[in-house]
Amino acid sequence: MTRSTLNQWFRSAWPPFVAVLLFLTAWEAAVRFFGIEAWILPSPSVIAREASNSAESLWMHTLSTLQLTLIGFAIGSAFGLLVACALHLVPLLKSALYPLLILSQNVPTIALAPLLMIWFGFGLLPKIIVITLVCFFPVAVSTMDGFAQTDRTMLNYMRMIGAKRTQIFRKLEFPHALPSMFSGLRIAATYSVMGAVIAEWIGAQKGIGYYMILQKSAFRTDRIFAAIVIVVALSLLLFLLVTLIERLVVRGGRRGEHSEGGEAR
C-alpha cells in the first residue's frame, strides 16, 4: 500500500518537476548564450552559489520572517474564524457587516501598511495587523460559505429530533464547514507570507522583506532572487502544513458521498 501511494505520488510529481528543470536549464542557457550581465538577470547557478555563500544571513532573515508569518497567520486566521462564527450566528450582523467585509478587501495592503507604521510605530504590532488583514478574509468568507452550505437533510433531521441552536452549530454546522474552512486557511497561509514580506518592506530591521529592499539598493539581483526562492518555499511550506493538519482533523468520507446512499466499497 505504501508502495502504491509512493508510486502515485511519483506519477503526479514528475511532470511539474521536469517542467521546472527544463525551465531552469533554458534560463541558464539563455543567460550564458546571450551574455546577460548578472545585475540584470543572474543565472540559476549564480543564484545558487550566492545563496550558499550568504546562507547564514539568509537563514537569520528567514527565521525572522517565518516567526512573523506564523504569528500573523495564527492571529489572522483566528480572527477570521471568529468573524465567520459571529456573522453566521447573528444574521443581522451578517447583513450589516458582510458588504463592509468585502469592501475592506479593496483597500490595497501596500497603501495601508505605511499608515499603520505611522500609527503603531515600527514594532511587531503594525506588521501583525497587516498580515491579519490579508489573512482573515479568505478564512472568514470560506468558513461562512461552509456554514451556509450545511446539508439540508441533516439540518432538517437535527431540528426534527429537537436539537437546540448551539447543538446544531457544534455538532453539525461547524464540523460540516471544516473542509471549507481549510480551503480558506490554505489561501490565507500563502497570503500571510506575502503580507509579512510587504510589512518588512515598509519598515523593519530584519526579515526577508527587509533583506530584499537592502539588496535592491545594492543592485544585488542574485540575492533578490535567492530571497524570492525563499519566499516561495515558505509559502509552500505553510500550504503543506495546513494540508497536513486538515488530513488529521477532517475525518470520514469526502462531502457529497454521504447522502447518495452509494455503493459498498
Next chain:
Amino acid sequence: MNDTEKAARVKLELSGLRKSFGNKRKPLPVLGGVSLQVHEGEFVSLIGPSGSGKSTLFHLIGGLLKPDSGEIMLDGRVINGERGHIGYMPQQPALFPWRTVEDNVVLDREINGAPRRESLDEAGRWMERAGLAGFEKAYPHTLSGGMQQRAAFVRSLLSPHDLMCLDEPFSALDAFTRSEMQAWLLDIWEETRRSVLFVTHHIEEALLLSDTIYVLSGRPSEVLRRIEVPFPRPRREEITETPEFLALRRELTNLMKEEQRKSGGTPIARPNDFSPKEANRPS
C-alpha cells in the same frame, strides 16, 4: 390483535390540522383538516398522492412548523410548535460523514442528553441486530445504501422518545434492497412494538407493515379513508401473495389513482413499482 390495540392508549392524536403556505392574497392550502390517531405500539402508515403534504405533516409533528388551526396531542398533551418529542428517520439516511457509524447511531440520544456509555451499549446491541456488527468504527461512506438506512433506523430506534416518525425511509433504495429492508423492519418492529407513523408512496409496503393505513387526498389534503389491516402478527412476507392482500392492494391502488386524477396531478405511473425520481420528490 386489533381489539387490544383499540383499547390501547392513544399515543399521538392529530385533530383537524390545517396548514397553508404562500401569502394572504394567494394562499396555498396544503393540509385541509387532517385527523388521525396513533395508538401505543401501533404501526400506522400514511399514503397519498405526491404533493399531498405528508412531509408538511411531519414538520408539524416535529414542531418545525405551527398549524394554522387544529391540535397535535402527544400522550394527551398539546405539543403544537414544540420540538424534541419524537424520533425521526428521514428519506435520506442523513448520517454525518465525519462521525463513525456508532457515533451516528447515538446522535439522537446525545442531543437529548443520555449518558454516552449507556447509549453505546444499547447501540452495540441494536447494530448487531441490524447486521452492522463490525462496522461500529467505520465511516458512513464505506457502507452500502441499505446499511446506511439501517444505521439511520437504529438511530431513530435508540431515540429516547417513544414515537417514531419514518418519512419514506426506503424510497431511495433499489427494489431488491427495499423488500429486504421491509422484511427486516417488520421483524425488528414486531420485537420492539414502538409507536410508528410511517409515510410511504408504496401501497404494498404499507399493507405489509401497518396495523392501520390512512389514505390522504390530494391538496388540500384530508384523510380519505382509514383502513385497518386485518393480517395477524407476526407477519411474513408471504402474505403479499394471499387473495385478501391482493384485493386490498387493488382497492387502495384504485383509490390512489382516482385521487391523483382528481387532484389534477400527473397520474401515478406505477404505484407499486419503485421509481426513484418519483420517490425523491418532496411530497
